[in-house]
Amino acid sequence: MKLIDVSVFGGSWPFRAHARRTPEQLKAYLTARGVGQAWLASASAVFYPDPMAGNEELFAETGEEPFFIKVAVIDVTLATWERDLTNCFERLGCLAVKLFPNYHGYGLDDPRVLRLVALCRERRAPVCIQVRMMDERGHHTLMKVPAVPVEQVVALAQRAPGARFLVCGAYQGELHRLREAGNVWADLSFVESGHTLRVAVNALGAQRLVFGSHTPLHSFGAGAAKLDVPPGDVEPDTVRRIRAENALSLLRG
Amino acid sequence: MQQRSRAIDVHTHLNTPGPQPSEEELERAIRTARYYGIERLVLLGNLTAMGGPDPSMADVAAINSHTLRAMARYPETYIGFCYVNPAHPVSFLRDEIDRCVVQGGMKGLKLWIAVKATDPRLEPVMEAAAELQIPVLHHAWYKQTVFIYNESTPAEIAELARRFPEVPIVMAHLTGCGARGVLDVADRPNVYVDTSGGQPESGILEYAVGQLGPDRVLYGSDWPLRDFGVQIGRVRDADLPADVLERLLWRNAARLLRIEEDAP
Numbered sequence A: 001m002k003l004i005d006v007s008v009f010g011g012s013w014p015f016r017a018h019a020r021r022t023p024e025q026l027k028a029y030l031t032a033r034g035v036g037q038a039w040l041a042s043a044s045a046v047f048y049p050d051p052m053a054g055n056e057e058l059f060a061e062t063g064e065e066p067f068f069i070k071v072a073v074i075d076v077t078l079a080t081w082e083r084d085l086t087n088c089f090e091r092l093g094c095l096a097v098k099l100f101p102n103y104h105g106y107g108l109d110d111p112r113v114l115r116l117v118a119l120c121r122e123r124r125a126p127v128c129i130q131v132r133m134m135d136e137r138g139h140h141t142l143m144k145v146p147a148v149p150v151e152q153v154v155a156l157a158q159r160a161p162g163a164r165f166l167v168c169g170a171y172q173g174e175l176h177r178l179r180e181a182g183n184v185w186a187d188l189s190f191v192e193s194g195h196t197l198r199v200a201v202n203a204l205g206a207q208r209l210v211f212g213s214h215t216p217l218h219s220f221g222a223g224a225a226k227l228d229v230p231p232g233d234v235e236p237d238t239v240r241r242i243r244a245e246n247a248l249s250l251l252r253g
Numbered sequence B: 001m002q003q004r005s006r007a008i009d010v011h012t013h014l015n016t017p018g019p020q021p022s023e024e025e026l027e028r029a030i031r032t033a034r035y036y037g038i039e040r041l042v043l044l045g046n047l048t049a050m051g052g053p054d055p056s057m058a059d060v061a062a063i064n065s066h067t068l069r070a071m072a073r074y075p076e077t078y079i080g081f082c083y084v085n086p087a088h089p090v091s092f093l094r095d096e097i098d099r100c101v102v103q104g105g106m107k108g109l110k111l112w113i114a115v116k117a118t119d120p121r122l123e124p125v126m127e128a129a130a131e132l133q134i135p136v137l138h139h140a141w142y143k144q145t146v147f148i149y150n151e152s153t154p155a156e157i158a159e160l161a162r163r164f165p166e167v168p169i170v171m172a173h174l175t176g177c178g179a180r181g182v183l184d185v186a187d188r189p190n191v192y193v194d195t196s197g198g199q200p201e202s203g204i205l206e207y208a209v210g211q212l213g214p215d216r217v218l219y220g221s222d223w224p225l226r227d228f229g230v231q232i233g234r235v236r237d238a239d240l241p242a243d244v245l246e247r248l249l250w251r252n253a254a255r256l257l258r259i260e261e262d263a264p
């Protein structure tokens, strides 16, 4: 089975030169590196006053390309967020939702989040929480954005046991704290230590880790190397799950 | 999966404390490195588990003895760097560098965060490096948060390089130093950068090669804080020609460390 990458961004990110790639370029780049399917969200939507503008422009470019799973960026502090969510599912064909609580200025204990989770659950769509976009040490001097505490994700997930959550951007040291909520998956995009995969599997288990590269903000080759481990380091069956099977269960429920 | 072109890793540590290096740790590091085509490991010392930010003379001696034992155990893999704390008396600094480099065969000096790169007490250390014609690898980072002790910025490394133009300085942690850090040292031809540090951000490697040229960037991982595969994967997947990658992975370090150029 081909690799599934759950963390890919289109649009642009203001803190990086030349990071923007069109969906067509992303598909060519990722396909050449063995990816069969990519979850795509708009990085522009993080900073646009109305994230729907980011969703609309990215998914107009993406069209019906089956390579991409479209991920809607929703800001629950905007008055029309419920309508935005419906539009993302029904008109833009999104199959998952991504939240940026730290960039959009709310906590995961906000009642609107629980409502969003319920609406996503009705559509069987997973809710992705991007806990960080960059290493906090390297943030812009005028824009230091603390990471979303993973405990907030655990608390939310425990209040919504029928929903499925994906944490994107957690560090190695944060993974074990996600253990207590059985409906939370985590991507590998910011996870690293000596023997990354073995340590991550020990922390969160083989069933709930998924591959995410954070393309184009991180090097794809660096991310892919996390799954390319010396013989005996991690069970081949576990690697297979993390390459694709876990992402399929996360998406389909 | 990766193209396994051979490599020298200029930035590694051990982190099991004790008078002897852990045989299990050495063997595991070498086996993992080899899997990714990394043949030689520059060992900068067990700094975190055996000394902390401001090590005593006894700590420094213990760390360097630990490194010497790793070199003796696996001479075909480990290249030691002598760790020093410039706050120590000049006589101790001179004796320790003599013990490790002249007698022990280490190939460079390591400076971390005990004092700033601009501290006048670096003078005897840099003079020893000049005399012995060996490089100095120095910690550096530009940070907005999580500052550690007396860590130096790339601008401070540039100032050190200006004062000691004859000493090759490897500025650690390219990703941590960022574009601003690369520009700080761009006009200091005796400064090299290693590719370690922080998340594997795309683009910064290509940027560094563009600003510094292909001969002043060296692959380094910061193992075991970071992963050999991830850190070399970002180099091998960079948008750079094969001959430039070969310099980053092998030739630049081989030249700096005076490793015999055998045919690949």
Ligand SMILES: [Zn+2]
Pocket (backbone or CB within 6 Å): B011, B013, B044, B222
């Ligand atoms: Zn280091």
